[in-house]
Amino acid sequence: MDKKVRFAVIGAGVIAPSHAKAIAGNSEAELVAVADVEPDKANKLAEDFSIPYVYRDYQELLKRDDIDAITVAVPSGYHAEVVIAAAEAGKHVLVEKPLDITADSMTRMISACRQADVKLGCVFQRRVTEASIVAKQAIESGKLGKLVLGDAYQKSYRSPQYYKSAGWRGTWAIDGGGALMNQGVHGIDLIQWLMGDVHSVFAYSSALVREIEVEDTAVAVVKYKSGAFGVIQGTTSVYPGQETRFELHGEKGTIIFDDSGFKQWKFADHEEAMPQVVPRVSASSDPAQIANDGHFILVDDLIQAIRENRDPLVSGEEGRKAVDLILAIYESARTGKEITLN
Structure with a gap:
């Protein structure tokens, strides 16, 4: 063509x-x-x-x-x-x-x-940010050694007016969920892309502040198929919204980055300058600010x-992974049980 x-x-x-x-x-x-x-x-x-x-x-x-x-x-x-x-x-x-x-x-x-x-x-789009690509390459090249922990912290703010701005927002039927399915899905996609597929999850999820059907706050403990553990937090109920932050730890090093860039880039077996990357425009407090x-x-x-x-x-197969994980988090929160992903 x-x-x-x-x-x-x-x-x-x-x-x-x-x-x-x-x-x-x-x-x-x-x-x-x-x-x-x-x-x-x-x-x-x-x-x-x-x-x-x-x-x-x-x-x-x-x-x-x-x-x-x-x-x-x-x-x-x-x-x-x-x-x-x-x-x-x-x-x-x-x-x-x-x-x-x-x-x-x-x-x-x-x-x-x-x-x-x-x-x-x-x-x-988080998969194509400079920081995400650099972190992925570091993991794949073995700089962290065996992966131990992979965490995603997504603390956003969405006002009551935001949820009232469209009838479908904050509903199970059309929005499919809240802080995780709408806002947090980006970071959930990224952390499993960086750390590898998830084996199981145990979670809490609820509407703690907003008057909506779905969750405005959730926290989950995940076990990756590699054997590593991790924490996923997602909320739209805290003010002000914070930059989304990812913490990756292995036996030989640590990589921490947020929307502003890298915060830690440290390895046990060699010194290396922290990569300088283009900051990402954060939409943690205002969805209209999405880059x-x-x-x-x-x-x-x-x-x-x-x-x-x-x-x-x-691809579609890749795109569904974050949603499958979120659905497992919801099931765990609903049943009080650890849920194993297929």
Whole structure:
């Protein structure tokens, strides 16, 4: 495919401009259409990014033969419905996190895209930050030796008004969860990407402050398949929001970093200068502050995956891992038992 990859955005809410900017800013992409059930939102996005075609019904959009790929920015519980329809229409897909909110939905999405031979990528932009890549390379090169502990601390603030801003927020049916499924899913994806797959989890999870169905605070103890242990904390109930922090410890060293960069880079068997990386814009207190760099990278990656006929950087199978872990955390909190992941 030498011509530009022609995109449409389905869903025109808070995160949609990040998708539109990434597409509009790519010389190999063209932004053709947008769909949203709320016409005012769709028209606003179309006006801001000079998108020629606007739809209220995404099914009508998918009938267009001048669209090669879509990005999905609808509420989490609707991801599977849109992705499966797109796959059946022969469109490649980049879906905003989380992949979906149930195991069955994710299985059906992945299967539909594999059967239709279209690409399925998921937006987990922490994987493409400079600090994350440097830390991953250090672990894989053996600098930490045997891994012992891998922790993710995600202490965000979301106001009562945030949860009232859209009817689906803070609901099990559409949001799929709270501080973990919506905000914390990024860090949960990253810690398991860095440390390896999780074997089991024991957790507490509850709404301690906000009047919502789902959790505003959760803490989990995890055991990785490597044998290492870890702690995952996630909240939207503390003020002010803190930078997300990752602590990685092994028998031969420690790596600690947050949104500002590395805080510790120390190894038992050699001295090494702490890497200097570009700070990440934190959205711990304001979701509108989410940086666009990751969306640019992942949109471009989908384009190259289509051209090279390979899986995207974060495939459907990779994208589901964080959700499967969160679902296990919820089950543990509900039952009071340690839950082993499949």
